[in-house]
Amino acid sequence: MKMRIQDLLVFAALLWRDVAAADIYVSSSGSDTNDGSASSSPIKSIAAAQKAVRNQLKRSSTENVTVHLAPGVYLLSEPLRLTDQDSAKSASVKWIGPGALLSGGLEVTGWTAGSQGIYSASVPVGTKSRNLYVNGQAANFARRKVSNRKDFTYTSSGIKWTNAALDWISSTAGISGAEIRFINSFTDRYSPIASAKTRELVMKQNAWYNNNWGYDHVAKPNADFGVWVQNALALLSDGGQFxxxxxxxKVYYKPLAGENMATAKTYLGVLETLVAVGGTYDNPAHDITFQGVSFAHTTWNAVSDIGYVDQQTGGYICENKTYTPSNFESVxxxxxxxPSAIQISAAKNVIFSGGNYTQLGAGGIGIGNDPNAHLSGVGLGASYVSIQDGYFSQIMGNSITAGGIRPDAHHPPDNRMINSRIDISNNIFYNVSTLYSSTVPIFVSYVQYSTVSHNDIDTTPYSGICLGYGWGSNDAGGSSEYVNRGLYKYQPQYSTPTISQNNALDGNLIHRYGYGHTDLGALYTLSKSPSTYVSNNYAFDSSGYGTYTDEGSNSYIISGNVLMSSGIWSAVNGANTGNNTYTNNYYRNGA
Incomplete structure (x- = not known):
């Protein structure tokens, strides 16, 4: 652990050099005709503030620049993209704003009462969004639960049934263009509806084909946590639906008891990304800090078109095609x-400190994710990144995702792609993973010399913290399980280890986890990660496992944890899982 402390001290020294400084002032009541050089003449927009920063860096790239954001809501018309051009040559750029909120939303006003307690408001024609936020809370889709999914017969083209009690489905106005959500053991799948016939739904391809492929899929779930038909106006019946x-x-909403639509603050999420920090491997973005700034009101529209072919923890089949050959391992x-609302790749010395991260329609913060999850198209390559002292709630997907899942993430051809020295500490997570329930508060895949420490995780439907990926298939020598499945017809059976090593999950508090799925743990690991510590964590108030070393988990040191949930304190599963050291753990329920 001495190495990590020294790294953090170096990190801090790099960011807080004692050099000359410049200040830029911004206020939502300011004007972009101002120069922002004083609090009495603030700039109005974030875009103009970025331009002012760049102009200052052209004058002097060795001065610290501080952008002071006054309290207020800043509605973004496009994402804030920060590259090496937004980085000082030998100093830092800080965006400071306690009480400032960067919003990717469209504020909705002028609500009019209609029949059955449903209100409506006008928005620009063509507005696309899957997320309405009312008084800080995410609204549900207009939806109705299917009483028993076993009444469905699944075909290659869709769903059929004979039980007359389900005939409301095909007779629902607007059912063509709606969707069905299936919550299973460890997946949460969405499939759009193309059309309806008598006691039959024709589902949109290729989402339907792909959602009935692989493991824990629509037709063969490992567990059943419910099926909903959703996203049609005729299904809008309960308070809190839209x-x-x-x-x-036109947007429609039925208020919850006590909500006053004349005074309610409502936003449709319209942007998918708020801030994208990233340059190139040759010229990374660097030395950028956000302190006390809050972020809210995003969406993720791809699901409406291609469904969500979930593979858990935010990984999904994203290509809208039928795969040939038809071996699931080929994909x-x-x-x-x-994708996340805040994206950090090809970047170093980046801090997000304090602030609230709420009402975000997909992921919260993505660090060193694959190129497909970064706005710039350049992924991975994140180092010395710190996420600290934040409050996360009403995040629809993973609150924080560190690392990628594709081959370049675990066996990078260029060492500059390696994700390393990431610190996620002292954050609070409450009621997260609320729309894509098989996601988690903190997911860390292929990283090294990184720490997740002293976070408080309260109320999440799946695992608490996940570390590792690949189910052991990408480790040196591969996995016999994936030899049998045929994976190595489509990728190398690697002879060298992945980059994962020397990480730590330390001193985290995890409670009320796993209420919406099975096959999960407070502390869940996959694949080999030498000299990685899972230590001094406290988990309780769940029927899920305490620690869960799943397929390929190897070379972990699991020590000093207090595991008081009613599930088995230490679950072990899969090929190549072993060589893990357990010491001084205190638990309620033995294996």
Missing amino acids: FLDSAAG RPWWCQM
Whole structure:
């Protein structure tokens, strides 16, 4: 651990040099005709503030620059993209703003009461969004639960049934263009509906084909946590539900008890990304800090078109095609990652400190993710990145995702792609993974010399913290399980180890986890990660496992944990899982 402390001290020294400084002032009530050089003449927009920063860096690239954001809501018309051009040559750029909120939303006003307690408001025709936020809370889709999914017969083209109690499905107005959500053991799948016939739904391809492929899929779930038909106006019946009619430019919402739509603050998430920090491997973005700034109101629209072919923890089949050959393993190396509202890749010495991260329609913060999950198209390559002292709630996907899942993430051809020295500490996570429930508060895949410490995780439907990926298939020598499945017909059976090593999950508090799925743990690991510590964590108030060393978990030191949930304290599963050291753990339920 001495190496990590020294690294953090070097990190801090790099960011807080004692050099000359310049200040830029921004206020949502300011004007972009101002120069922002004083608090009495602030710039209004974030875009103009970025331009002012770049102009200052052209004058002097050796001065610290501080952007002071006054309290208020800053509605972004496009993502803030920070590259090496937004980085000082030998100093730092800080965006400081306690009380400032960067929003990717469209504020919705002028609500009018209609029949059955449903309100409506006008928005620009063509507005696309899957997320409405009312008074800081995410609304549900207009939806109705299917009483028993076993009444369905699954075909290559869709769903059929004979039980007359389900006839409401095909007779629902607007059912063509709606979707079905299936929550299973460790997946949460969405499939769009193409059309309806008598006691039959024809599902949109290729989402339907791909959602009935692999493991824990629609037709053969390992566990059943419910099926909903959703996203049609005719299904809007309960308080807290909404429907967006994009073609008509109208959004509908039924208030919860006590909500006053005359005073409610409502936003449709319209941007998918708020901030993208990233340059290139030759010229990375660097020495950038956000302190006390909050982020909210994003969406993720791809699901409406191609569904969500979930493979857990934000990995999904993203290509809208039928795969040939029809071996599920042929696509495993090429899954995509759910994008995050804040994206950091090809970057070093980046800090996000304090602030709130709420009402975000996909992931929260993505660090060193694959290129498909970064706005610039350049992924991985994140080092000395710190996420600290933040509050995360109402995040629809993973709150924080560190690392990628494709081949370049675990066996990079260029060492500059390696994700290393990432620190996720002292954050609070409450009621997260609320729309894509098989995601987690903190997911760390292929990284090294990184630490997840002293975070408080409260109320999440799946695992608490996940470390590792690949189910052992990408480790040196491969996995006998994946030899049998045929994976190595489609990717190398590597002879060298992945980059994962020397990481730590230390001193985290995890409670009320795993209420919406099975096959999970407070502390979940996959694949080999030498000299990695899982230590001094406290987990309770769940029926899930305490530690869960799943396929290929190897060379971990699991020590000093207090595991008080009712599930088995230490679950072990899969080929090549072993060589793990357990010492001084205190637990409630033995194996």
